[in-house]
Each structure stands twice: as C-alpha cells, then as structure tokens.
Amino acid sequence: MTAADYVFWVFATATVVSGAVVVFARSLIYSAFALLFTFFGVAGLYVLLGADFLAATQLLIYVGGILVLLLFGVMLTHRIYDLKLRTEKTQLGPGLIVAAGIFIIFANAALITEWPTVGREPAPTTKEIGRLFLGEYLLAFEAASVLLLVALIGAAMIVRRKKDA
Amino acid sequence: MPSYLPIVILGAIALGFGVFVLAASHIIGRPRPDARKLSTYECGMPPVGTARERFPIKFYLVCMLFILFDVETAFFYPWALVMDTLGIYGLMAMGTFFLVLAVGFVYEWKVGAMDW
Numbered sequence: 170m171t172a173a174d175y176v177f178w179v180f181a182t183a184t185v186v187s188g189a190v191v192v193f194a195r196s197l198i199y200s201a202f203a204l205l206f207t208f209f210g211v212a213g214l215y216v217l218l219g220a221d222f223l224a225a226t227q228l229l230i231y232v233g234g235i236l237v238l239l240l241f242g243v244m245l246t247h248r249i250y251d252l253k254l255r256t257e258k259t260q261l262g263p264g265l266i267v268a269a270g271i272f273i274i275f276a277n278a279a280l281i282t283e284w285p286t287v288g289r290e291p292a293p294t295t296k297e298i299g300r301l302f303l304g305e306y307l308l309a310f311e312a313a314s315v316l317l318l319v320a321l322i323g324a325a326m327i328v329r330r331k332k333d334a
Numbered sequence: 335m336p337s338y339l340p341i342v343i344l345g346a347i348a349l350g351f352g353v354f355v356l357a358a359s360h361i362i363g364r365p366r367p368d369a370r371k372l373s374t375y376e377c378g379m380p381p382v383g384t385a386r387e388r389f390p391i392k393f394y395l396v397c398m399l400f401i402l403f404d405v406e407t408a409f410f411y412p413w414a415l416v417m418d419t420l421g422i423y424g425l426m427a428m429g430t431f432f433l434v435l436a437v438g439f440v441y442e443w444k445v446g447a448m449d450w
Contacts, residue, residue, distance in 0.1 A: 216338060226408045234401035241397050299412025303420055303427050310427070313409065314434040321402050321438035325447040328395040 177217050184210030201239050208232045219291025222298050395447055406435055 187206035194200040208231040215224035302310045374381045409431065417424045442448060 222412065225411065229408050230401065230404055234397075234404045238394070238397045238401060241394050245391065245394055295412050296415040299414075299416040300419075302409075302412055303416060303424050307427060310409070311430055311434070314406075314431040317402050317405060318434050318438040321399070321435070322441055324395060324398040324402070325442050325445050328391055328398075328447065329445065 173217060176213070180210045180213035180217065183207075184214065197243050198240075201236070201243055204239065205232060205236055208236065219294070221293055222295040225295075392450065399442065399447070402438075403435075406432075 183206055187203045187210065190203035191200045191207060194203060208227060212224045212227040212232070215221075215227055410428075413424065413428050417428075420427075
C-alpha cells in the first residue's frame with residue numbers, strides 16, 4: 170500500500186464510522202456533531218480524487234455553514250435535548266431491504282464501470298473551473314447569483330415577524 | 335495533484351498546540367478550585383436559567399444568511415485565480431454576480447432582517 174492508500178483508509182473509515190454514529194446516536198445533538206466528521210471525511214476523499222475545489226467548498230460550506238445551521242435547527246426545537254430517538258424496530262425489515270438493494274446497485278456500478286485512469290497526478294482544478302465559469306458557462310454562473318438572491322429573500326420572508334407581513 | 339503538505343503541517347501544528355496546552359496545564363498546573371472559579375463565567379454576567387432552551391429564530395436567519403454569503407465566497411475562489419488573465423471582462427462578469435447578491439443584501443437590510 171502506498172501512503173495515499175493509507176490516507177484513503179483513514180478518511181473512508183472516519184466517514185463510515187461517523188456516518189454510523191449519525192444514524193445510531195441516541196441524542197440528536199450527538200448526531201449533528203458526528204456529521205462534522207462525516208463531512209470532513211468526505212472532503213478528504215475529494216482531495217484524494219484530485220477535486221481540490223470541491224474539497225475546499227465542502228469544508229467551507231458544509232462544515233462551516235450547513236453544520237452550524239443544523240445545530241441551530243436542533244437548538245431551535247423545543248425540548249430536543251430530552252428527546253430520545255430510538256431505532257424503530259418496526260422499520261428494520263423494510264429498511265434493511267432498501268439499504269441492501271442500494272448497496273448492491275452501487276457496488277455493481279462501482280465494479281462494472283471501467284474507471285478511466287490518466288496515469289498521472291490530476292492537475293489542480295480550481296483555475297480551470299474559474300476559466301469555464303467566466304467563459305463557457307457564464308450564464309449558469311450568473312444564474313447561480315439569482316438563485317442565491319431568491320434564497321436570500323426567501324429566508325427573510327420566512328423568518329419575518331407576522332406584523333411585518 | 336497540488337501538494338497538501340503545508341495543510342498537513344498546519345493541521346499538525348494546530349492539533350499539537352491544543353494537545354500541548356492541555357497536557358502542560360494538566361502536568362504543571364496546581365488546581366485549587368473554588369466555587370467562583372468553577373462557575374460558568376468566572377467574571378462577567380452570572381448565567382440566568384438553563385442554556386438548554388429554545389433559541390430565537392433570529393439566530394437561524396443569521397445562520398442562513400451566513401451560508402448564502404458563504405456560497406457566494408466559494409464562487410470567488412475560481413474567479414480570483416483567473417482574474418489576471420480575464421482582465422476587465424472578468425471583473426464585469428464577477429461584478430454582475432456580485433451586484434445581484436448586493437440587491438439581496440440591501441433587501442435584507444431594508445426589511446430589517448439584521449435588526450436584533
């Protein structure tokens with residue numbers, strides 16, 4: 170095994186184990202904190218795949234933003250700390266079937282696909298993304314700003330007090 | 335693949351510093367706790383009630399606004415790397431992007447979303 174293989178296993182293990190904690194933790198707040206390590210592990214996997222921009226974005230937005238939003242969501246909810254989430258045993262059978270089905274599909278896809286290999290280290294992507302964003306895909310880039318604008322206004326509308334509406 | 339060694343070194347230093355400070359305080363420190371030292375804030379406001387209660391929705395709005403501008407920032411990185419080759423055209427393209435979001439920012443401001 171090369172050093173990259175070891176790093177892969179560290180990140181993969183961190184992702185899967187913390188993902189399991191997210192699902193099985195008794196308290197919702199533990200799940201939210203375990204999600205931090207899941208996001209971080211996924212960012213590490215992106216790095217190993219040579220997707221440096223994706224990895225940075227994953228850290229910036231998911232670890233830095235979405236997770237805080239989730240934690241606030243937990244804290245905004247009444248008496249969430251006392252709420253004990255128990256695994257619904259009634260859903261165990263269907264859940265296992267669905268999970269096994271998805272696993273088989275994904276595993277098959279991963280094994281059957283002829284993964285293209287370039288035989289060299291992947292180049293940094295961020296600069297190329299910037300060139301494409303401001304060239305070929307300029308419209309999509311500007312449309313993203315409109316999407317963000319809609320989200321901004323929507324957020325303000327939802328949270329606004331009744332008397333302002 | 336760009337070299338991630340600087341990031342690994344930075345992470346190692348950050349982790350090492352945290353471990354060092356905790357270990358040093360544990361080994362060298364002579365704890366003499368009293369009620370005041372063990373209170374939540376040794377100085378400042380005395381805590382009122384429990385922290386485990388619902389938070390005002392205002393925090394959620396601030397958090398959502400943070401994420402939206404966070405996403406905006408993520409778009410700046412690729413632009414920053416090519417802005418020297420694109421020149422004024424790149425500045426215009428990014429300016430349009432920025433202006434649309436500035437409209438949202440002004441709207442949030444006017445509607446009082448940032449008033450506490």
